[in-house]
Amino acid sequence: MSLPHMSESTEMYLKAMAELGDHPVAIARLAERLGVTPVSANEMMRRLGEQGLVTHTPYKGVTLTEKGREAAANVLRRQRLWEVFLFEHLKIEWAKIYEFACSLEHATAPEVTEALAAFLGNPKVCPRGNPIPDANGGFEPLGGRSLRETAVGKTVRVRAVNATATDVLKYLQDKGILPGQTLKVLEAAPLDGPLTLSVNGKEVALGLSMAEFVIVE
Amino acid sequence: MSLPHMSESTEMYLKAMAELGDHPVAIARLAERLGVTPVSANEMMRRLGEQGLVTHTPYKGVTLTEKGREAAANVLRRQRLWEVFLFEHLKIEWAKIYEFACSLEHATAPEVTEALAAFLGNPKVCPRGNPIPDANGGFEPLGGRSLRETAVGKTVRVRAVNATATDVLKYLQDKGILPGQTLKVLEAAPLDGPLTLSVNGKEVALGLSMAEFVIVE
DNA sequence: TGAAATAATAAGGTCAGCCATAATATTTTT
DNA sequence: AAAAATATTATGGCTGACCTTATTATTTCA
Numbered sequence: 362m363s364l365p366h367m368s369e370s371t372e373m374y375l376k377a378m379a380e381l382g383d384h385p386v387a388i389a390r391l392a393e394r395l396g397v398t399p400v401s402a403n404e405m406m407r408r409l410g411e412q413g414l415v416t417h418t419p420y421k422g423v424t425l426t427e428k429g430r431e432a433a434a435n436v437l438r439r440q441r442l443w444e445v446f447l448f449e450h451l452k453i454e455w456a457k458i459y460e461f462a463c464s465l466e467h468a469t470a471p472e473v474t475e476a477l478a479a480f481l482g483n484p485k486v487c488p489r490g491n492p493i494p495d496a497n498g499g500f501e502p503l504g505g506r507s508l509r510e511t512a513v514g515k516t517v518r519v520r521a522v523n524a525t526a527t528d529v530l531k532y533l534q535d536k537g538i539l540p541g542q543t544l545k546v547l548e549a550a551p552l553d554g555p556l557t558l559s560v561n562g563k564e565v566a567l568g569l570s571m572a573e574f575v576i577v578e
Numbered sequence: 579m580s581l582p583h584m585s586e587s588t589e590m591y592l593k594a595m596a597e598l599g600d601h602p603v604a605i606a607r608l609a610e611r612l613g614v615t616p617v618s619a620n621e622m623m624r625r626l627g628e629q630g631l632v633t634h635t636p637y638k639g640v641t642l643t644e645k646g647r648e649a650a651a652n653v654l655r656r657q658r659l660w661e662v663f664l665f666e667h668l669k670i671e672w673a674k675i676y677e678f679a680c681s682l683e684h685a686t687a688p689e690v691t692e693a694l695a696a697f698l699g700n701p702k703v704c705p706r707g708n709p710i711p712d713a714n715g716g717f718e719p720l721g722g723r724s725l726r727e728t729a730v731g732k733t734v735r736v737r738a739v740n741a742t743a744t745d746v747l748k749y750l751q752d753k754g755i756l757p758g759q760t761l762k763v764l765e766a767a768p769l770d771g772p773l774t775l776s777v778n779g780k781e782v783a784l785g786l787s788m789a790e791f792v793i794v795e
Numbered sequence: 796t797g798a799a800a801t802a803a804t805a806a807g808g809t810c811a812g813c814c815a816t817a818a819t820a821t822t823t824t825t
Numbered sequence: 826a827a828a829a830a831t832a833t834t835a836t837g838g839c840t841g842a843c844c845t846t847a848t849t850a851t852t853t854c855a
Contacts, residue, residue, distance in 0.1 A: 370812060389832075401813055403833065408811090420821055420832060451693035461690050468681035476668035587842060606802075618843055620803065625841090637802060637851055 369467045372436045374405055375414065378425055379433035380523060382502075385422030394525070434498035439466040441487035442477050448488040449481070455539065456530040458488060463525075489530075490521030490540035490576070508546075508556070508567070508575035516545040517577035524574040536565045538575060586684045589653045591622055592631065595642055596650035597740060599719075602639030611742070651715035656683040658704035659694050665705040666698070672756065673747040675705060680742075706747075707738030707757035707793070725763070725773070725784070725792035733762040734794035741791040753782045755792060 367375075377394050378386050392402035406423050409415045414429035425433055443462035447453040453461060469477075475496060478484075486492055494500040505520045519542045524530055537560045538544065547564065548557040556572050558565045567575075584592075594611050595603050609619035623640050626632045631646035642650055660679035664670040670678060686694075692713060695701075703709055711717040722737045736759045741747055754777045755761065764781065765774040773789050775782045784792075 368811075387832090397812090398814070399832075400815080400834090405812075407834095447690065447693075451690065451697050453690065453693055457689070461687055464685035464687070465682060465690075468685040470678055470681070472674070473664065473668065473670065473678050473682075476664075476670055480668050585841075604802090614842090615844070616802075617804085617845085622842075 367432065370405065371409065371412075371414075372467055374402075374409060375425070375429060375433040376436045376440065378415070378423065379430070379437055380525065382523075384424040385418065386424070387422045388417075391423070431498040434494035434500050436466060437491075437500075438478075438494045438496070438498075439469045439474050441491060441493040442474065442481060442484070443469070444487040444489065445481050445484050445493075446477065454534075455488060456527060456534040459525050459530060460527045486521075488540070489523070490519070491523065503576055505576045505578040507573050508577050509569050509572040511546050511577060513546050513549050516543060518543050519575060520578045521576040522574060523576060524571065529571060529574070533571070533575070536567075537561050537563075538565070538567070584649065587622070588626065588629075588631075589684055591619075591626060592642070592646060592650040593653045593657065595632070595640065596647070596654055597742065599740075601641040602635065603641070604639045605634075608640070648715040651711035651717050653683060654708075654717075655695075655711045655713070655715075656686045656691050658706075658708060658710040659691065659698060659701070660686070661704040661706065662698050662701050662710075663694065671751075672705060673744060673751040676742050676747060677744045703738075705757070706740070707736070708740065720793055722793045722795040724790050725794050726786050726789040728763050728794060730763050730766050733760060735760050736792060737795045738793040739791060740793060741788070746788060746791070749788070750792070753784075754778050754780075755782070755784070761794075 373395060374391065377391055378384070381390065381394070388402050388406055389399050391406075392399045395402065397405075406415060406417050409423075409429070410417050413426055414432060415423045415425055417423045440459075440462050443465045444458045447458045447461055448455060478496070484493055490503075492501055492503055503521055503523075508517070508519075511517055519538060519540050521540055522530070522533060522538070524533065533539065538558075542560060544565075545559040546556055547559050550556070553569055555566045555568045558567055590612060591608065594608055595601070598607065598611070605619050605623055606616050608623075609616045612619065614622075623632060623634050626640075626646070627634050630643055631649060632640045632642055634640045657676075657679050660682045661675045664675040664678055665672060695713070701710055707720075709718055709720055720738055720740075725734070725736075728734055736755060736757050738757055739747070739750060739755070741750065750756065755775075759777060761782075762776040763773055764776050767774070770786055772783045772785045775784055
């Protein structure tokens with residue numbers, strides 16, 4: 362409660378960058394994920410750059426600075442702790458917790474964050490399977506690889522779902538593609554076409570951009 | 579998740595009006611409570627008037643319309659449910675829960691509100707002693723009268739504290755003026771000077787503007 | 796009733812975070 | 826290497842919720 366409070370918008374950009382994993386991130390991808398125009402995302406990256414949160418190498422993408430990485434870890438911590446609360450205690454539908462937790466996240470002071478963590482028993486992962494950074498920004502990156510790159514014929518276990526859009530989460534939920542679920546890749550259509558999976562004895566079609574956000578082991 | 583989302587600022591104005599009790603409310607008092615200039619509050623009241631949330635009678639004050647009253651009850655419900663959660667489950671210090679709950683309130687969707695209410699066991703009052711409106715906006719107004727108007731010599735019980743500023747709440751907390759506490763009015767200084775109270779065997783001075791927000795029975 | 800206090804309105808300004816459009820720069824593909 | 830695609834920068838606009846500084850209207854009080 363002293364730092365020049367980070368705006369909601371700033372938090373969303375930092376979070377998106379952290380969620381998109383290893384950098385650098387193309388500004389266009391950020392814009393897409395955040396639902397703004399590339400021009401707006403560019404402007405914002407200039408502002409974040411001035412604040413020392415990101416580094417922008419034109420035509421290459423943006424990278425979180427150490428300061429930015431810490432800030433992002435903080436945001437992710439709040440986000441994911443709320444996800445745990447909403448899912449475990451309020452029994453909110455899995456597909457909706459991301460969106461609801463996102464709103465709450467922006468409104469959460471450090472003192473509340475830590476009290477919440479204690480209340481929840483300091484969980485290490487959120488219901489989507491993503492790790493929860495510790496209070497100091499410590500963060501074991503999520504291992505495993507994307508379902509997108511999984512060879513046809515392999516049987517894998519879903520470790521985490523990195524999607525954030527409610528409709529995408531809803532689709533995955535309906536098809537049973539949730540953390541812990543075992544599934545098999547039956548087919549990969551040519552021309553970057555969808556994967557066909559076997560989940561719980563049912564065949565499920567999954568586009569590559571969705572498969573990208575399913576982390577398996 | 580469908581209505582043209584009410585801005586945070588709008589919610590603050592509605593909440594302040596509801597908290598200030600029976601109407602009409604002078605715009606200057608609203609401005610004071612919200613920490614904005616009277617001119618800004620005036621502008622805002624024009625906007626809320628256009629949205630049909632308040633009625634403004636120039637030189638008399640503003641009143642919530644039925645629509646405004648319902649919206650305000652909704653805001654108060656969220657606010658006070660979060661207060662219960664923060665106090666009962668997260669063990670946040672009493673004086674701070676209002677402020678923290680206020681941030682969370684703005685970020686809470688109806689579905690989350692109702693799940694939270696169920697989780698908390700549908701409490702009827704918040705830790706400050708104020709009633710929690712039901713899901714339909716139903717609201718039994720807080721009985722009792724202000725400590726300000728309590729006769730010298732009387733012994734009363736604190737039913738609720740209607741203050742919202744953290745420093746004020748902190749002062750009351752430090753002096754033990756909390757819901758359920760019994761206290762006696764020892765003296766009322768002239769010229770609208772402070773009250774002297776006996777609380778827990780200690781003498782406590784309390785200015786009238788603070789006493790105003792202590793509801794007793 | 797006239798002065799003082801209070802309330803309302805008007806006019807113009809700021810700021811963050813968006814937008815669109817257009818021009819320019821770079822990279823990728825053919 | 827030229828064409829196409831993508832990224833960046835420039836310019837100008839918009840909105841909500843504030844602000845300040847007048848000016849005007851009304852109410853309250855001596």
